[in-house]
Amino acid sequence: MSTTTAGPKTIPKPREITTTPRFSDKVFRAVVTVGGLSSLAILALIAFFLVFNGFETFRSEGISFLTGFEWADAIPEEGIAASYGVGAMLYGTLVIGLLALVFGVPIAVGTALFLSYYAPEWLKKPMVVVIDVMAAIPSVVFGLWGYFILMPHAEYWAKLIHKYLGFIPIFDMPANAYSRSPFIAGLVLAIMIIPIVTSISREVFAQTPLDRIQAAYALGATKWAMIKAVVFPYGRGGVVGGAMLGLGRALGETVAVYTVLNLVYDIRIEVLLSAGGSVASMIVNKFGEADAPELRALMAAGFVLFLVTLIVNFIANYIISKTERKG
Amino acid sequence: MSTNTLMAKPSRPWKPTPKSLLPDFIGALVTAFGTLAIVAATPLKGKLGFVIVLILMAIATTSILSAVRKDRKAALNSTTTVLVYVAAAFVIVPLISILWEIITKGATGVSLNIFQNDMSATASDAPLTEGGLLHAIIGTVYLIFFASIVSTPVGILAALYIVEVKGRFAGLVRFFVQAMSGIPSIVAGLFIYAVWMIGLGNSYNAAAGAAALAILMIPTVARTSEEVLKLIPNDLREAGLAMGATQWRTVAMIVIPAAKSGLITAVILGIARVAGETAPLLLTIGGADGINLNPFSGNNSALPYYVWKNLSLGSEVAVQRAWLGVFILIVVVFIFFTLARVLGAAKGQKR
Secondary structure, three states, rough: OOOOOOOOOOOOOOOOOOOOHHHHHHHHHHHHHHEEEEEEEEEEEHHHHHHHHHHHHHHHHOOHHOOOOOOEOOOEHOOOOOOOOHHHHHHHHHHHHHHHHHHHHHHHHHHHHHHHHHHOOOHHHHHHHHHHHHOOHHHHHHHHHHHHHHHHHHHHHHHHHHHHHOOOOHHOOOOOOOOOOOHHHHHHHHHHHHHHHHHHHHHHHOOOHHHHHHHHHHHHOOOHHHHHHHHHHHHHHHHHHHHHHHHHHHHHHHHHHEEEEEEEEOOOOOOOOOOOOHHHHHHHHHOOOOOOHHHHHHHHHHHHHHHHHHHHHHHHHHHHHHHHHHO | OOOOOOOOOOOOOOOOHHHHHHHHHHHHHHHHHHHHHHHHOOOHHHHHHHHHHHHHHHHHHHHHHHHHHHHHHHHHHHHHHHHHHHHHHHHHHHHHHHHHHHHHHHHHHHHHHHHOOOOOOOOOOOOOOOOOHHHHHHHHHHHHHHHHHHHHHHHHHHHHHHHHHOOOOOHHHHHHHHHOOOOHHHHHHHHHHHHHHHHHOOOOOHHHHHHHHHHHHHHHHHHHHHHHHHHOHHHHHHHHHHOOOOHHHHHHHHHHHOOHHHHHHHHHHHHHHOOOOHHHHHHHOOOOOOOOOOOOOOEEEEEEEHHHHHOOOOOOOOHHHHHHHHHHHHHHHHHHHHHHHHHHHHHHOOO
């Protein structure tokens, strides 16, 4: 104050107090909003372009695109019109998806329980790393491994199942063809979905209220009785949601399934037989030598797959978020 | 040392005594020898028979022991305990098998010349000492580079929108980003094919593959970034705003620098997620046997594509090349994976 010989003191004008964002903020918010909405835009564009390119097929095939078993190009010389239907492939996709759940979910939930309540402290961290590593393995690796390593074992298991449970129709075996069956594809997919089902289950198990757990123990419950009475009722939604996320992954899996599954355009209930279907694998299978009409049909098939996985994922995320909010 | 004689020696009365452990020990012995005896005496042969008998014997002995010592509920508890341990073991077995096969079958083919040559001048049935996968490595580098360039800004902007701007559609964006992570990879490939090849009339090239991978990478980047940004304490933001900074300045100069390592982790995790994707590449990059240094024109290759191609060729040498390609691919994926974990752990952040 006493130092300078400053002239007239200029009092800085107080800044205007306002809640309207400044120009830079407006730009910032606009840019971020555009970036944020891009995920919606991408999904919309995917749907639009697949429908746009597959429209011809949808129009000419109608509902039979979803129910038809036949995938045949037109043969103009014989006057045969093209016929495209993904019914058999859709059925096959659901079968291997459900098989993956049947094999994978019990193991995944058991592992989640192990990590949450059974594992000794020193084992937890390495085990979580192991599951993360499994999630990071590319699907082509699963395909290669499934074809060369798992398949010989799985064929042997399939023969055993047929021998002892063959009287059940789905385990029947009309021909001696055990390789590349939906059963084996389901096994490979089960291994692929275990990481995601395990991590989601573990997350919801971790949110079980501790006071309830301790109350159960205080009443003399064994560990299993506690899990049955406290953990499962709280975590059920999360496990279901995780399983559905896994199902979504399994339905859309392409390369691994293509390698270990023999695509056959037929609806067979025998899961051990070397004949199955998968929409995603069919797209890869037919893409190489597709002409224009067939390409349109493949786009339509891609749209059906997109829609199915999107719906499954929506339901799964909804269930999980509801469970997590409750916990 | 000996002065502190009054200190009570810590005792653990609940600790099992050797006497109380004896039945468990006997049970383990019975399980082990019983399994061997049953496998030897009955037609249940092979590893499968052994594993099944072992699991059943373990369940039987622990349950009987618990039932004798306590009651039926304890027996049920023992049964489920064994099953939970078995489930955990079943998760580890495939992983060990996969890694073991990749190392034994793939690592043997690693030599310097596979990093120096491509397959343009080599017949597909030539021995492993000829040719290489340099073209695939270059293709994968291009794919990862361009996919990251596209998906990093979009993914981080989506996370900023959810966490910082908290716009009207924040919940919706979050929901759709989650849904996007479930898009089948083949659909992303079809979409790019529909836009790039059918719509714009282009031919196969690496940039198209990168675009397809970017679609798959965005949700991973966005979700991880979102979690990272949520960990930044609100005090920092409030301090920035209290100093009179605009929101833009606060985010750009305070929040993002604070979250930098986490955001880098998010991008690396995204790379690890897409580096091994095969299906979209089958529809977009076209495949090539030679090096193509131009990512915007002409067919290109990639490590997963290389594996796929050799797997479809099916000959003995080709399959060896496929295992070799898988080995290199897994090494690449694990490098990114480890990098992400190390970077993520350095800041003590979750995931």
